[in-house]
Structure formats: C-alpha cells, structure tokens
Amino acid sequence: MQNNKDTYTSTPHHTILADMGNFKDWHKGRTRYCVWMYRLDDEAIRQKLTHLAAAISTALGTAPIHHFHVTLFASGFLSTSIRYNDDITPDTIGRQIDAAKALPHTQPRLVMTGLEANAYGIFITLEDQSATTDQIRSTLAHISGEVPRDSFMPHITLGSYLQAHPLAQVQAILKTLPVPDFPMPISHCHLELVTLDATTPLRPDIGLCRDNFTTLYSVQNEQ
Secondary structure, three states: OOOOOOOOOOOOEEEOOHHHHHHHHHHHOOEEEEEEEEEEEEEEHHHHHHHHHHHHHHHOOOOOOOOOOEEEEEEEEEEOOOEEEEEEEHHHHHHHHHHHHOOOOOOOOEHHHHHHOOOOOEEEEEEEEOHHHHHHHHHHHHHOOOOOOOOOOOOEEEEEOOOOOEEHHHHHOOOOOOOOOOOOOOEEHHHHHHHEEEOOOOEEEEEEEEEEEEEEEEHHHOO
C-alpha cells in the first residue's frame, strides 16, 4: 500500500522504489494509519485479480497483494492529540463512523476499465457509475478533511515495484499478459474503515506498508 501521497498521476520514465527515509518521515513513529476502503466481495473478480497479480509478479518481481481493495478516503494517523496535519483523533474517527452508518447502504456500480502502470505501481483503473463513492467521500470530508493528496483516482493496486525498470519496459510486458476483457463490472463490495501498521515496512529496504488490515468498522456488520 502506498503511503501518504497519491502518486498515480505521475509520469517519470523509470519505476521508483519507495524510499525508507521518506517512509520514516511519513510515519514519524506513529503506528496506526486509518483508511476507508471498499473490500471486494465478488469472488470471481478476486480470482481474476489473483491470477493477474501473480502473472505480473512473475514477470516483474512486484510485491504480492493479499487483500484487493479500493482506497476511498485517507483519514490519517490515529492519535490522541493533533500534532501534524495528517493526525486524526479517536473522537473524530467515531464521528466519521457514525456518519457512515447514517448513509444508505447502496452498492456502488464499480466497473474495471483497464490495466495500467506508472512509476509507482501497477493497477486496475475504475469508475463508479453511481453517486455512491462521491457521497461517501463528501460525507467523510465534512467530518474531517482528507490527508492531502494530489488527486483521487479509484483503482485496485496489483503490484508495487521491488526492482527498478524502465517504465516503457513495464508497459510492454503488461501487453503480453492475459488480461480480463474490459470494461468489467464488480458485482459486490462493501465499505470498511481499517487501520494498517504504519511503521513495519514491506521489506527492510522498501518503504511501503504491508497490506495487513485491522477492521474498525464494516458495513457488513450493519446488515
């Protein structure tokens, strides 16, 4: 999982490995990072993504993904008091949860639109053909502003780089892999608020968080 910057609009010519120095500057010793996401419940889609991610990992040596998801809103580091602009208190998290509970539990109409790569990772692009995602994000932002990011672009990460490659080479390799027929709808997902371990890197030399999540709230528990 990426850290605090949304880098999916950047276009360098080579892949960029997550730097451990930047990782430590990001977490500043804070241990839990709160993120709202869609968890994918569509088993057929999960199987397709698992096979595709495995093929990408074999071809490019990317980090394995264990929990496919769509990041919706980065709330910040869970902290008892506000010291930095990306801190959030338990009280504010509680108000976000209450606001999410009050929303209609409407399924988004997510459609996977393609396989893409940039300098930071390989991902499936998405669009929501309903107003659900925008409504969730605006509701959460009304309680507490989102952690600063370049832009919001819904996607499903399939791999983060563990080795440096020319980006053109990555894109050429992706064209040789068997990919699903796009566009492809996702039939079911659900909203969750999770925390992740912000201080344990994916690898000692790679400044990425592991995709091991602890659930604080799930719409599934409300149904």
